Amino acid sequence: MSQRGAPHDEPNRDALDPFGAATHAVFNQPTELADCDLFGGDAALQEGVAREGGGWASNELTALGARLGSAETLELGALANRYPPELDTHDRYGNRVDLVRYHPSYHQLMRLAVEQGLHASPWAEPRPGAHVARAARYYMQAQIEAGHGCPITMTFAATPSLAKEPEIAKHWLPKIYARVYDPRNIPAADKQGLTIGMAMTEKQGGSDVRANTTRATARGHDAMGEAYELVGHKFFVSAPMCDAFLTLAQAPGGLTCFLAPRWRPDGTKNPIQIVRLKRKMGNVSNASSETEWRGALAWRVGPEGRGVATILEMVAATRFDCMIGSSAGMRMAAAQALDHCRQRKAFGALLIDQPAMRAVLADLALEAEASLALTLRVARALDNRAADPREDAFARIAAPLGKYWICKRTPAHAYEAMECLGGSGAMEDSPMPRLYREAPINAIWEGSGNVQCLDVLRAISRAPQALEAYFAEIDSARGANRALDAHAAALKGDMRDLDDFEERARDLCDRLALALQASVMVRNAPAASADAFCAARLEGRGARNWGALPKGLDLAAIVKRALPR
Ligand SMILES: Cc1cc2nc3c(=O)[nH]c(=O)nc-3n(C[C@H](O)[C@H](O)[C@H](O)COP(=O)(O)OP(=O)(O)OC[C@H]3O[C@@H](n4cnc5c(N)ncnc54)[C@H](O)[C@@H]3O)c2cc1C
Numbered sequence: 059m060s061q062r063g064a065p066h067d068e069p070n071r072d073a074l075d076p077f078g079a080a081t082h083a084v085f086n087q088p089t090e091l092a093d094c095d096l097f098g099g100d101a102a103l104q105e106g107v108a109r110e111g112g113g114w115a116s117n118e119l120t121a122l123g124a125r126l127g128s129a130e131t132l133e134l135g136a137l138a139n140r141y142p143p144e145l146d147t148h149d150r151y152g153n154r155v156d157l158v159r160y161h162p163s164y165h166q167l168m169r170l171a172v173e174q175g176l177h178a179s180p181w182a183e184p185r186p187g188a189h190v191a192r193a194a195r196y197y198m199q200a201q202i203e204a205g206h207g208c209p210i211t212m213t214f215a216a217t218p219s220l221a222k223e224p225e226i227a228k229h230w231l232p233k234i235y236a237r238v239y240d241p242r243n244i245p246a247a248d249k250q251g252l253t254i255g256m257a258m259t260e261k262q263g264g265s266d267v268r269a270n271t272t273r274a275t276a277r278g279h280d281a282m283g284e285a286y287e288l289v290g291h292k293f294f295v296s297a298p299m300c301d302a303f304l305t306l307a308q309a310p311g312g313l314t315c316f317l318a319p320r321w322r323p324d325g326t327k328n329p330i331q332i333v334r335l336k337r338k339m340g341n342v343s344n345a346s347s348e349t350e351w352r353g354a355l356a357w358r359v360g361p362e363g364r365g366v367a368t369i370l371e372m373v374a375a376t377r378f379d380c381m382i383g384s385s386a387g388m389r390m391a392a393a394q395a396l397d398h399c400r401q402r403k404a405f406g407a408l409l410i411d412q413p414a415m416r417a418v419l420a421d422l423a424l425e426a427e428a429s430l431a432l433t434l435r436v437a438r439a440l441d442n443r444a445a446d447p448r449e450d451a452f453a454r455i456a457a458p459l460g461k462y463w464i465c466k467r468t469p470a471h472a473y474e475a476m477e478c479l480g481g482s483g484a485m486e487d488s489p490m491p492r493l494y495r496e497a498p499i500n501a502i503w504e505g506s507g508n509v510q511c512l513d514v515l516r517a518i519s520r521a522p523q524a525l526e527a528y529f530a531e532i533d534s535a536r537g538a539n540r541a542l543d544a545h546a547a548a549l550k551g552d553m554r555d556l557d558d559f560e561e562r563a564r565d566l567c568d569r570l571a572l573a574l575q576a577s578v579m580v581r582n583a584p585a586a587s588a589d590a591f592c593a594a595r596l597e598g599r600g601a602r603n604w605g606a607l608p609k610g611l612d613l614a615a616i617v618k619r620a621l622p623r
Contacts, residue, residue: 097123311362
């Protein structure tokens, strides 16, 4: 932690400048939030990890929290976005290369993420609480920088689908599981560690991938399985330097999932050609490309015609990571706001002690804590789902709900946190603009808002036990908070009739998500935070602006708990 305090009162100018030429002294400006401990300085995270079954990882998380919060690591996040990736389609001799060059800081962040096993640890080293421990590590890492999380998440999410194909699994999984980041642009067979991307979205349809027009033609069996050739385009392919891409294409039997390598096993380049890199509002460190597939080799993953079913598990994992990533963004935004306001004075008092600002800060802190608490609860469900059908049913509904709600709350949260820093918050050398521009992205990809709401409906209509598991979770907090009891009772009534669910999807999913967050908070958070969350979010006022909290809450306690140092 930085030892420098912030001087609030103007120093004696004559003493500083005997010749009288200085225009001013810098005072009442905060020191940067750096060299802080992202685990030790986050009570909600420490408690959540222990509660949900990841307590065994706390030593490792403690060491990691200090490393990630160091000024040096924070700087990597800034640099990776200041110097965006660049595409070389050809080399100087005219050969097609499709090479994306990244700033070294991006590679350092990737290495850090892979060495922590963020891309595979629950599959490679399964144990109770593995998802919770990974979620905590990812949560801290994502506070530093979001863009490199994209290939990390895609690798993590693709693995369960690949594991189902024995030949692919034999060749690819050991190097995916390795905690080695190997960015070299060479065939997978010659590398020590591999990453996997995804190529689903086409111009005519992203949410509705059944509209894909990329064609797959069978080319017989080889050492890796059933080989095909793919011809078509993909409108979004992020992290195009990944070693292979989980791809959807139309085979004779219908929409099918494939694994397409960047290099063919014979050492020649697989013709997946990058047309251009997208110019994005956020997620700048992560290259996202448009690609053409000109007879690219790919191996079938799952049966022909079962493409959507094959990627379902993958989709659930990417959505879960969006919950982690957006919760992390909110934590960093709230931490920046809190840390600034505890050092900056206006009208004679620290901002953090000004009642109007304290209400805003408390509200931002509540949102971040409730998002993290729900995320870690879902992580536990992922850990337990194989052994416990109720946890599986719960995860089926809680993951799309959480993805929808947490990602939706993040942009407004980022904006309000930015405003807490005043003008400095809008400056590009502050982390706030990056957090702000990053905030909407998670809501859009991996199933945008409405698509998540419709997935909640699908979960409920296909498996009624999902809604039962959901209400069992809410009811486990029954009697502890009047507002939550009333909210849950009304919700149960409204959920009995799902006839016009699509039209009411936003209203119902908002309320379902809020009840879930409230129940996790009521059961686990300190009374000051849980009471404030329920009063603010379930009794109507929270629907207005940040800081519009009811009377009589212990805002000082909420703010103190959330202080990052
Ligand atoms: C930065 C970035 C990186 C990306 N990287 C990748 C990648 O690596 N690989 C990849 O495959 N894709 C990637 N994508 C694409 C992303 O997954 C799609 O943009 C997303 O799935 C939405 O598809 P779409 O853009 O075609 O929008 P559409 O499907 O046209 O959706 C537009 C809107 O309509 C809504 N909608 C859709 N269906 C319904 C319905 N039935 N009822 C009501 N509303 C509906 C959606 O919620 C959305 O708000 C990336 C996107 C971004 C922004």
